[in-house]
Every structure is written in C-alpha cells, then in structure tokens.
Amino acid sequence: MIFAVVVVLVIALAVTAPYAAQATQGTEIFLPAYAAADFVVEITTAALLFATFQVRRSAPLLILAVGYLLSALLVLPWALTFPGVFSSLGWDYGLQSTAWIAAIRRIGFAGAVVAYAFAGSTWVLSRPEKWVAGCVALICVFVAATIWLAMVRVDSLPAFMADARHTTVDWRTIPATALVLYALGIATVLARRRSMLDIWVSVVLFSLVVEIFLISYLAGAVRLSVGWWSGRFFGLAAAGTMLLVLLAETIGSHTRLAQAAAREQRARRNRMVAMEALSASIAHEINQPLASMVTNASAGLRWLARHAPDVGQAEAALRRIVEEGHRADKIVSGIRTMFLKGAQERVAVDLKCVIEEALAKTASERALADVEVETVYPRRTPMVTCNPVQLLQVVSNLIDNAIDAMKEQSGRVRRLTIRIEDGEPGEVNACFTDTGPGIEASDTERIFLPFVSSKPDGMGMGLMFCRSVIEAHGGRLWVAANGSAGAAFCFSLPAADEAPQAHPHEP
Secondary structure (H helix, E strand, O other), rough: OHHHHHHHHHHHHHHHHHHHOOOOOOHHHHHHHHHHHHOOOOOOOOHHHHHHHHHHHHHHHHHHHHHHHHHHHHHHHHHHHOOOOHHHOOEEEEEEEHHHHHHHHHHHHHHHHHHHHHHHOOOOOOOHHHHHHHHEEEEEEEEHHHHHHHHHHHHHHOEEEEOOOOOHHHHHHHHHHHHHHHHHHHHHHHOOOHHHHHHHHHHHHHHHHHHHHHHHHHOOOOOEEEHHHHHHHHHHHHHHHHHHHHHHHHHHHHHHHHHHHHHHHHHHHHHHHHHHHHHHHHHHHHHHHHHHHHHHHHHHHHHHHHHOOOHHHHHHHHHHHHHHHHHHHHHHHHHHHHHHOOOOOOEEEHHHHHHHHHHHHHHHHHHOOOOOEEOOOOOOOOOEOOOOOHHHHHHHHHHHHHHHHHHHOOOOOOOEEEEEEEOOOOOEEEEOOOOOOOOOOHHHHHHOOOOOOOOOOOOOOHHHHHHHHHHHHHOOOEEHHHHHOOOOEEEEEEEEOOOOOOOOOOO
C-alpha cells in the first residue's frame, strides 16, 4: 500500500509538472473549502495522536500531535488573511500576513516532525493528561502570538510577497529550509523504523516534498497557479493519509480489544463448564464405590444382627468397604491428575487384566440383568501404556453402560461381547458390543458431550469422562452400530513394549 501511494504521488507529479506554472482565474472561491477540509483533517489527526499518547505515553507521539495541532490552528488565519478571499467583508490585512503565517506553519510542522524522528522511542512520560493540557495551552499561546505578529507587527518583518500572487527573493529560504527538514526527517525515520507509523510518516513527508516542489519550484511560487493548487491538494492528501492510518489503527485496536474481551468471556464460560463437568465427573465416578460401600455395610449389619452373628461374613464385608474406600480415593486422584498436564503416571498395563477385573466388579449387576459376557482375546496378551486406575474406570463405565442399555430389552439375548484386537500400527483396540437399542446415527458424537444422556436418570458425564481419559492418553474413543441392534463402543490406546505389568490398584 505504501509503495502504491508513492507511485501515485510520482505519477501525479509527472502529469502536473508541465502545467504547474499556468495561472488560474477566479479560483479564490475554493480556498475556504480547502482550508476547512485541511483544518478538519489535521485537528482530527492531532486528537487521535493525543488520545494514542495518553494510552502509550510515548513522547514521539506527543511531539507529532503538537505538530498537527499547530498546523491545524494556523490554517484558519492563513485562509482568513488571504488577499482577495474575504475582501468583500472588509478583511484586508495586507500582502505579508498570509505569507508569514504560511511560513511559520510550514517550518513549525517540519520542525515537529524532525523532533518526532529524533525523539527516543523509550521516552515514556508520566501523567499524560497534564502533558496534553500543557502542550495544547502552549500551542494556543504560540498561535495567538503568531497571529499578532503577522497582523500587527508584520511591517517590521521582511517582505515575502511582491504582489498578490508573486513572492520575493526572501521567500526562497522558507521552502528550502522546509525541504532540508523534510529530507532529514525522512532519512531519520527510515533509518530507525520503530513502527509502521514511522513508515507512514515518511510517506507524509514525501507528499509534502512533492507539494513544495510543485508550489515553490515548478510553479515558480506563483499563487493560485495549477502547480500551487496541485501542491495544496498534495498537502491535503498527506494529512488525510495520516488520518486514515490512525483511524485504521484505532479501529484495529478496538477490534482486537473486542475480540480479546469475547475470548475472555468464552474462556470464562468454558471454565465454568469445565468446573461443572469436573464436579459431575467426580460425582458420577465415585457413586459406584459409594453404592458398593453402602451395600456391603448393610450386608455386614445383617450378618451381625442374626441370632448367631456371622463374624466372618461381617469381617469380609468390612474388608470390601475398605477396598471400595481406597478405590474411591484412587478415582478422585485419577480424575484430578487427568486435568493436570504432566501429572499423569503412565505404565505398561495388561489390557486383558483390566477388563477381567472390571467384569469381576460388575458380576452381580450382570447376573441381575441376565447379561451374558463373551470375551475374545488374542493369543498373546497386548500391553498398553496408560494410567491403570483411569483405564479401569473407563472399562467399568463402558460395561455399566452396556448393562443399562440391555436391561429393558426383552425377547432378545442380552449379550456383551468384549474384543481385543490390533488396531492401527502401534495401537491396540478394545470393543464393547451390546445387543441393546443402539445409538441413532445423529447422536454418535453428541453422546460424548457433557450432560447429554440417553438414560432418564443419567448425568451425561460417563462417556465424556471416558473420551477425556482416552484422548489424554493419546488414544481415540468412538461408537458404531452393531448390525440391526445394539451398539459398539471402541477405544484405541498406544501399544506398550514389554515391561513389568502394573495392577490397576497399583498405579
């Protein structure tokens, strides 16, 4: 974009150059409109720069804002004192007032840009509100002094105008000085290039260089000529370019701020959902050992309440309660470590042993539901890398879900088939196939979401927990249809090299 702007400026200069010295007639009427547009653009640019300075507190931004404010405030008296523009209103301040205001405006802005270029990027000012107020007050005083000098004391100053349109020899020092300052500013800014704003400042300075060449050299410093008007529009384009850049940066900053706020809100909602999911997962997973503890405690009480208390059976029930208490503790620890990255203990585990232990724990439930179990294991027991406690919970959940799905089925054999087989290279698959009602095709992904359950009294956390655990171990969990009836839940885990086998209760 910067390259395109520079190319357009060069082309416009080349097109305008042959006609630069040609005089125009009756174009004074357009000068108030030009001055008003220039004032609005530059005062808006100054306001944006002051606002940006209050946020960043960077001294170069304050200096650049002061330059634009000075240029904006001086363009109005420059237009009001221009010969022949407001003469019908009785405003005639002579030939020299406009030229002196223009000279101070041009040199003042060029000096501000050079000061911006040389100012250190690490210059950070505290209490920016007071700096802005002080600089605005200082510029207003300077502008008032300039107007007084140009209108009241102009006779004591060198003459810059020979007549209403032609300049004197003394005027030549003004564009030459401005060119030197602009060139110095361009060289300094491009050599340092602290930010994208520096690059655009150099483009603005290049536009002003083109303006001076058109007005003071190609047009012969003749007022209201084609080159003079072309140069004015180049200056207006330069001011507009900086304004557009600042507006784009401001809009971009607000957009990024709004996006950051939206991301923060989403992150907060996600944290709330995660906390709900975590608490529901704990409640869901710990419900099984708690229910078993209550059952064993009730059985122990009954054995002790008999006419001839059976201490042996009561002692066995108490041992089972202790085991379930340890199991509940391991479940909570497993869930907690699942949400702590880098805190998981991974060992080589015999997948067949994990499945057999889960089947042993659900033997009574399967008997009550009249569910048959068929296991298909390979000849050589596969080993997987995982956290054994968490894997046991996953297998137990899948078995419990299969039993619950087949409880209400009648007229059909209730069979749970568990199969271990090789998966993708380096993976081991385990599938749990039931003969229940199955899963709708549209729900194959939805059932893994938190708080989604097909059971009337379900919490919708079991499958979410299972998928979280499996994916945390580098595996996958999916569901597929089992022919005309039932569903198959399968998961894959990374295969492990031969290593000492870990028991699920010894993580």
